[in-house]
Amino acid sequence: MSIRRAKREAVVKIQKMEMTPEDVEGPVRRSSRNTLLAPKRLQYSPESDITAETPKKRKTTMNSVKTSQKNPKNIKAEDDSDADYKPGEHRRSAYELERLENIRQNQAFLSSINLFQATDELKQLTRPKPSQRGLMRSKTAVKEVLPARKSLRLQNKEAEALTLPPEPRGTLIYEQSPRPKKAPGPLPMDPINMEEGSKLPSQLLELCSEDSAEERKMELDLKKYKSDLKDMRITEDRVAKVVKDRIFSAAFHPCSSSLLMATGDKWGKVGLWKMGGDWGDDGVLLFEPHTRPVGCMAFSNAQPTHLLSLSYDGSLRCMDVEKAVFDDVYDIDDGLKTFDFLSHDCATLMVGNWYGEVAIVDRRTPGNSHESLHSLDPKTLRCVSVHPLKKQYFAVAESREVNIYDSRCLKKTKGQAVSQLHGHSLSITSAYFSPHTGNRLLTSCMDDHIRVYDTSAMTAKSPLLTSIRHDMHTGRWLSKLSAVWDPKQEDCFVVGSMSRPRRVQVFHESGQLQHSFTDSENLSTVLSVTAFHPTRNALLGGNASGRLHVFSD
Numbered sequence: 001m002s003i004r005r006a007k008r009e010a011v012v013k014i015q016k017m018e019m020t021p022e023d024v025e026g027p028v029r030r031s032s033r034n035t036l037l038a039p040k041r042l043q044y045s046p047e048s049d050i051t052a053e054t055p056k057k058r059k060t061t062m063n064s065v066k067t068s069q070k071n072p073k074n075i076k077a078e079d080d081s082d083a084d085y086k087p088g089e090h091r092r093s094a095y096e097l098e099r100l101e102n103i104r105q106n107q108a109f110l111s112s113i114n115l116f117q118a119t120d121e122l123k124q125l126t127r128p129k130p131s132q133r134g135l136m137r138s139k140t141a142v143k144e145v146l147p148a149r150k151s152l153r154l155q156n157k158e159a160e161a162l163t164l165p166p167e168p169r170g171t172l173i174y175e176q177s178p179r180p181k182k183a184p185g186p187l188p189m190d191p192i193n194m195e196e197g198s199k200l201p202s203q204l205l206e207l208c209s210e211d212s213a214e215e216r217k218m219e220l221d222l223k224k225y226k227s228d229l230k231d232m233r234i235t236e237d238r239v240a241k242v243v244k245d246r247i248f249s250a251a252f253h254p255c256s257s258s259l260l261m262a263t264g265d266k267w268g269k270v271g272l273w274k275m276g277g278d279w280g281d282d283g284v285l286l287f288e289p290h291t292r293p294v295g296c297m298a299f300s301n302a303q304p305t306h307l308l309s310l311s312y313d314g315s316l317r318c319m320d321v322e323k324a325v326f327d328d329v330y331d332i333d334d335g336l337k338t339f340d341f342l343s344h345d346c347a348t349l350m351v352g353n354w355y356g357e358v359a360i361v362d363r364r365t366p367g368n369s370h371e372s373l374h375s376l377d378p379k380t381l382r383c384v385s386v387h388p389l390k391k392q393y394f395a396v397a398e399s400r401e402v403n404i405y406d407s408r409c410l411k412k413t414k415g416q417a418v419s420q421l422h423g424h425s426l427s428i429t430s431a432y433f434s435p436h437t438g439n440r441l442l443t444s445c446m447d448d449h450i451r452v453y454d455t456s457a458m459t460a461k462s463p464l465l466t467s468i469r470h471d472m473h474t475g476r477w478l479s480k481l482s483a484v485w486d487p488k489q490e491d492c493f494v495v496g497s498m499s500r501p502r503r504v505q506v507f508h509e510s511g512q513l514q515h516s517f518t519d520s521e522n523l524s525t526v527l528s529v530t531a532f533h534p535t536r537n538a539l540l541g542g543n544a545s546g547r548l549h550v551f552s553d
Contacts, residue, residue: 247528254304316331356381393418423451477544481528537553
């Protein structure tokens with residue numbers, strides 16, 4: 001203990017000997033801002049040279065602190081020697097200067113690894129807000145505010161005596177579906193997105209009655225065709241919500257003065273949209289002629305005021321704009337899938353159902369029944385396509401193969417196919433003849449392939465020309481992808497894509513990609529349903545939220 005006490009007394013004596021006269025008079029309280037503190041280093045530095053110089057800087061700063069304590073006038077001399085100092089400005093300490101230098105070096109390092117550029121790209125990849133044009137979202141009903149529930153026990157009240165209902169006797173009667181099928185017969189063409197009793201716009205009849213006898217554009221060479229595709233663009237006003245639910249089918253009206261489109265959704269609604277129109281909701285009129293998905297629709301080439309729509313609920317109707325009604329064309333209990341025109345005047349139809357049957361329907365015959373019914377494949381039937389020139393031939397996409405039949409030689413059961421198209425390993429979603437000559441047949445299959453067959457000779461086995469690998473797995477919430485021909489170009493077709501960024505692709509029959517339609521701002525969803533305009537450079541695509549996207553020149 002005595003040794004420790006002696007050491008402490010010696011330290012006190014030394015400190016008294018080193019005290020200056022100013023220290024004897026009394027300690028002066030100095031602000032920490034006036035002293036040069038050791039600078040704090042950031043946790044990471046991009047360059048190794050900076051870390052190597054750190055100890056030297058710390059030594060110099062500590063020496064400056066000691067000299068400043070001995071001679072405070074040196075601080076003023078150093079500050080006065082700053083060349084960047086201006087009267088009235090705040091003097092920056094050495095710590096602040098070193099901190100700014102660290103910030104500058106860190107930013108230089110982040111720029112060298114392109115971090116800021118990657119951040120900007122991520123911002124651009126964020127999903128844009130969907131278009132608000134077209135149908136407006138239904139306003140949610142105001143919830144009724146109920147009184148707060150109170151316990152009868154806490155209120156010192158007895159519980160109410162409840163009696164059980166009598167047990168049911170006999171067979172149980174199930175309630176009807178919440179979406180019963182529409183009654184057979186004509187339905188009034190009343191838009192459900194307009195006030196009750198509203199009439200159809202007069203401009204709609206004028207537009208649908210427009211003479212569409214304009215000759216189709218001559219088939220272009222691939223170079224000019226590709227140039228026209230590149231000139232087609234999509235803008236914000238070319239995207240609109242036309243129906244309320246997922247789109248199953250869509251078609252262009254053949255008029256050329258304006259773009260008029262029709263589409264059908266999952267719950268039997270049919271929407272008409274005139275781009276730039278002033279009626280309804282941004283040119284959209286919505287009808288409800290069916291109760292289940294509208295799987296197929298087409299405008300009549302002979303009577304442009306007629307739009308035929310087919311639904312899974314077993315009804316095939318014709319929207320007659322001139323009469324303002326949905327006429328009943330064909331009706332069964334359930335399960336209609338597809339149809340096509342069997343004659344040039346569009347009066348006779350070939351209609352297929354889910355049960356592997358095709359029916360020949362003549363619209364001129366009174367009633368809503370068929371002329372004849374033929375069973376082809378007991379499993380399933382997904383698509384029917386009639387030859388554009390030889391109307392007696394029609395192709396049917398059955399379970400895992402496509403067969404071509406002659407309507408003149410059909411039997412009630414198991415008709416003999418004229419030609420067969422083999423090579424599919426999974427179910428086929430669509431099969432279409434080429435629009436002008438019918439010398440090619442285009443199929444889409446769930447085995448992730450699009451195939452083109454040669455049907456010019458109608459041999460027993462049509463040869464395969466091209467097989468294109470394409471992702472067809474859309475899942476249960478999107479409509480199936482189907483490749484469809486461009487009616488203006490005999491050898492080119494369009495199909496949606498599951499790739500990112502979202503796109504629509506146009507291919508040549510040889511498998512060569514002609515163009516990909518993309519747009520980071522106005523196209524951010526999968527367009528499962530696609531169709532080209534018959535005469536104009538315009539392409540539509542429908543998605544799962546009921547919106548139509550249009551690319552045009």
